[in-house]
Amino acid sequence: MKRVFVNLDKCLGCNGCMIACAVEQSSAGDLFKAISEMPLPVSRIEVKTVDEGGSFPLQCRHCEEPYCIDACIAGAIRKDPETGLVLSDEEKCVGCWMCVMTCPFGVIRVSLLPDKKGKIAVKCDLCQDRKIPACVEACHTGALLFCEVEQFISLVSKSKGDRDVLLNSR
Amino acid sequence: MDKTKERSIDKTTQDMLQRAKELNIPTAWDRLESMLPQCGFGKLGICCRNCEMGPCKINPFSEKEQTGICGASVDTIVARNFIRMIAGGAAAHSDHGRDIIHAFMLAAKGKTDAYGIKDETKLKVLAREYNVKIDGREINEIAEELSEKFFLEFGRQHGEMKVPQRAPEKRLKLWRELGIVPRGVDREIVETMHRTVMGVDNDYKNILMHGFRTALADGWGGSMIATDLSDVLFKSPEPITAKSNLGVLSPDEVNIVVHGHEPTLSDVVVDAVRSPEMIELAKKKGAKGINLVGMCCTSSEILMRHGIPVAGNFLQQELAILTGAVDLMMVDVQCIMPALSGVASAFHTKLVTTSPKNKAPGVTHVEFKAEKAYDIAKGIVKMAIENFPNRNGNGIHIPDKSEDLVAGFTAENIYNFLGGAYRATYRPLNDAIIQGRIRGLAGVVGCNNPKIKHNYGHIEMAKELIKNDVLVVVTGCSAIADSEAGLLQPEAAVKYAGKGLREICEAVGIPPILHVGSCVDNSRILIALTNVIREGGLGEDLSDLPVAGAAPEWMSEKAVSIASYFIASGVLTVLGSPFQILGSRKVTDFLCSEAEDIVGGKFVFEGDPVKAARIMIDHIDKKRKALKLKPLMYR
Numbered sequence: 001m002k003r004v005f006v007n008l009d010k011c012l013g014c015n016g017c018m019i020a021c022a023v024e025q026s027s028a029g030d031l032f033k034a035i036s037e038m039p040l041p042v043s044r045i046e047v048k049t050v051d052e053g054g055s056f057p058l059q060c061r062h063c064e065e066p067y068c069i070d071a072c073i074a075g076a077i078r079k080d081p082e083t084g085l086v087l088s089d090e091e092k093c094v095g096c097w098m099c100v101m102t103c104p105f106g107v108i109r110v111s112l113l114p115d116k117k118g119k120i121a122v123k124c125d126l127c128q129d130r131k132i133p134a135c136v137e138a139c140h141t142g143a144l145l146f147c148e149v150e151q152f153i154s155l156v157s158k159s160k161g162d163r164d165v166l167l168n169s170r
Numbered sequence: 171m172d173k174t175k176e177r178s179i180d181k182t183t184q185d186m187l188q189r190a191k192e193l194n195i196p197t198a199w200d201r202l203e204s205m206l207p208q209c210g211f212g213k214l215g216i217c218c219r220n221c222e223m224g225p226c227k228i229n230p231f232s233e234k235e236q237t238g239i240c241g242a243s244v245d246t247i248v249a250r251n252f253i254r255m256i257a258g259g260a261a262a263h264s265d266h267g268r269d270i271i272h273a274f275m276l277a278a279k280g281k282t283d284a285y286g287i288k289d290e291t292k293l294k295v296l297a298r299e300y301n302v303k304i305d306g307r308e309i310n311e312i313a314e315e316l317s318e319k320f321f322l323e324f325g326r327q328h329g330e331m332k333v334p335q336r337a338p339e340k341r342l343k344l345w346r347e348l349g350i351v352p353r354g355v356d357r358e359i360v361e362t363m364h365r366t367v368m369g370v371d372n373d374y375k376n377i378l379m380h381g382f383r384t385a386l387a388d389g390w391g392g393s394m395i396a397t398d399l400s401d402v403l404f405k406s407p408e409p410i411t412a413k414s415n416l417g418v419l420s421p422d423e424v425n426i427v428v429h430g431h432e433p434t435l436s437d438v439v440v441d442a443v444r445s446p447e448m449i450e451l452a453k454k455k456g457a458k459g460i461n462l463v464g465m466c467c468t469s470s471e472i473l474m475r476h477g478i479p480v481a482g483n484f485l486q487q488e489l490a491i492l493t494g495a496v497d498l499m500m501v502d503v504q505c506i507m508p509a510l511s512g513v514a515s516a517f518h519t520k521l522v523t524t525s526p527k528n529k530a531p532g533v534t535h536v537e538f539k540a541e542k543a544y545d546i547a548k549g550i551v552k553m554a555i556e557n558f559p560n561r562n563g564n565g566i567h568i569p570d571k572s573e574d575l576v577a578g579f580t581a582e583n584i585y586n587f588l589g590g591a592y593r594a595t596y597r598p599l600n601d602a603i604i605q606g607r608i609r610g611l612a613g614v615v616g617c618n619n620p621k622i623k624h625n626y627g628h629i630e631m632a633k634e635l636i637k638n639d640v641l642v643v644v645t646g647c648s649a650i651a652d653s654e655a656g657l658l659q660p661e662a663a664v665k666y667a668g669k670g671l672r673e674i675c676e677a678v679g680i681p682p683i684l685h686v687g688s689c690v691d692n693s694r695i696l697i698a699l700t701n702v703i704r705e706g707g708l709g710e711d712l713s714d715l716p717v718a719g720a721a722p723e724w725m726s727e728k729a730v731s732i733a734s735y736f737i738a739s740g741v742l743t744v745l746g747s748p749f750q751i752l753g754s755r756k757v758t759d760f761l762c763s764e765a766e767d768i769v770g771g772k773f774v775f776e777g778d779p780v781k782a783a784r785i786m787i788d789h790i791d792k793k794r795k796a797l798k799l800k801p802l803m804y805r
Contacts, residue, residue, distance in 0.1 A: 014209065014211075015211070015227060015229070016207075016209055016210065018229070018231070019209075019210035019211070019230070019231070020207060020210070022230075022231040023210070031210050031213060031214070032213075032214075032748060032752050034230075034231075035214065035230040035231070035752065035753065036755065040231050040232075040233060041231060042231065043231055137207065138207050140209075
């Protein structure tokens with residue numbers, strides 16, 4: 001299955017993926033309208049800083065053995081047997097934050113419910129209704145890639161840069 | 171073919187885009203595609219690069235209020251970025267104006283081989299305005315003193331600029347109360363740069379008010395001076411017919427395209443191509459003659475004064491070269507795509523830069539000097555002629571379509587047109603509005619932008635406006651768009667205008683859309699509106715008038731300045747895509763709502779040109795109601 005991979009050398013920290021993700025999650029689907037939606041849409045991807053100012057985008061790794069599923073008391077998070085994607089049913093989420101605490105990558109985020117009467121956990125679903133995830137499409141430098149793991153491995157082995165890091169499941 | 175149809179409403183352009191595709195030569199539309207999706211921070215105006223603690227980008231989706239490292243709020247950042255855009259636009263227009271004064275001064279001193287005073291009447295009007303003594307003095311003496319007075323408009327440090335005093339009394343009083351009468355063109359632009367440096371102004375309203383002041387120094391300053399002195403130096407335009415669109419290129423003549431903005435060189439090139447010496451040389455090289463055509467605003471300058479055909483507007487510049495029939499393209503400043511050198515290298519076309527302010531790597535540069543303008547112009551024409559035999563016969567594709575047009579309207583000659591030469595007056599125009607034959611006036615101006623289907627915004631908006639009896643005035647690329655659709659012909663009134671407007675157009679013999687010049691000539695619109703106020707019966711201030719403005723396909727910083735001086739002059743202005751301010755709710759509210767209570771005008775962002783026209787019409791109706799005017803004659 002295709003996953004999102006990161007070429008660390010190419011991330012400039014522009015945060016374009018975050019904006020694209022939040023717009024994708026908004027009800028309007030349009031930047032100019034999304035910024036005034038209540039509640040504000042929450043980006044499922046976040047650009048983190050490493051060592052001397054380097055940066056990389058991070059979102060759900062869709063782990064093989066996800067801690068979040070084990071921790072979820074509401075049974076909201078499940079692993080799709082066909083695609084291997086870790087998906088959350090936002091309607092079932094009770095906002096206990098166990099998933100947030102157990103996620104080793106810190107990529108599960110908190111969003112206000114539309115009626116603002118509560119909060120739920122939200123996470124990347126790899127933009128299931130899109131061909132290419134919004135974050136990958138928005139990435140100007142090609143730091144974000146959407147491909148099969150084998151493709152990425154061969155890409156890494158071809159590249160001499162030792163900072164090329166495979167950032168995906170496990 | 172499908173994609174090309176989405177890209178432009180103009181058949182000629184579609185045809186050339188198809189050719190670009192076949193030849194695998196990328197154009198602005200392709201480059202836009204490669205830029206997508208564009209940066210959200212940039213679009214919202216929330217990225218600050220004004221110091222090296224940054225760049226700071228405010229996350230528009232953050233629940234917590236974020237500020238820059240210095241503490242600048244999102245409102246401060248957006249306002250600062252916005253007025254820097256105004257300053258860029260005001261600088262461009264005004265520097266153009268400055269160059270015209272320079273040529274005017276040299277002409278007065280007799281130090282040029284090309285220029286003289288061609289409109290003494292206008293010179294004397296200006297001299298009177300600037301308290302320059304006329305009686306008993308030579309024209310050149312008057313002109314020399316006047317040139318110094320105009321230079322002072324740029325360098326004045328305090329007090330008030332003279333040009334904005336032309337505004338209606340009530341408007342001027344309001345500007346004074348608000349403290350936004352510009353002191354000097356350069357002063358306001360410099361102050362914009364100062365205020366927006368790290369650690370200066372952080373009250374967004376205070377920042378934006380200075381933006382207005384800077385923009386006024388353009389519209390009622392640099393641009394207006396550029397228009398006035400161009401009229402004096404190159405003669406005031408009179409209605410004139412010509413042709414428009416890429417079909418004006420000739421298969422068997424030497425084709426020279428002048429592209430850019432300032433008439434100082436292009437106007438002299440007109441003389442050079444008409445010289446028997448050059449025509450003979452062209453024939454010797456196997457051409458039937460020399461065909462001079464224009465592109466963008468410099469095109470409007472020589473169209474209005476000499477009837478030189480128009481090859482196209484902003485997005486057609488690459489396409490002109492793609493015909494393979496352009497022997498030389500001469501460019502000066504503004505809106506010259508750096509991509510041109512790449513396109514030209516695929517053909518025999520010689521690209522020549524002429525301004526010390528605009529050079530390009532690997533491109534021939536022939537520096538323009540006002541002292542030897544004619545010599546330089548002849549040299550460039552000769553280069554074009556010598557390049558004619560290098561044309562590759564098979565590689566030529568000239569679209570066969572061009573349209574007739576009438577251009578050359580000015581705030582001054584509208585007097586004669588509507589009032590008749592013997593009782594020159596704005597009365598008939600005012601009466602037509604008062605009696606409801608004409609609903610009002612609209613200025614549709616500005617650029618092309620590949621984000622909006624080429625020419626679609628301009629043409630559809632103009633059609634909707636004239637259908638509803640709004641007399642439309644146009645400049646720049648908007649005027650060229652309309653000309654390509656045949657809307658600048660008197661017959662367009664019969665075809666597209668509402669009954670009341672049609673009656674006027676038929677009685678006077680004018681098109682329903684009046685081409686009033688280049689983008690600096692938007693100043694003509696300000697003067698025309700002022701004349702309408704002076705004529706009486708339609709209120710005391712520009713903001714009382716049943717008028718509206720629009721830039722449906724804007725892209726340049728110059729359009730930001732123009733739109734800003736129009737709202738600061740009290741005119742509602744609609745933009746086809748939003749300014750890069752939406753990242754701040756407060757700045758957006760200020761410019762799109764509160765400004766109306768302060769300066770009388772505001773921005774509206776609407777991408778659909780017909781909806782945008784409806785907004786303008788509603789606004790005009792609101793103003794008609796406030797003036798207690800009669801209902802429209804024909805409903």
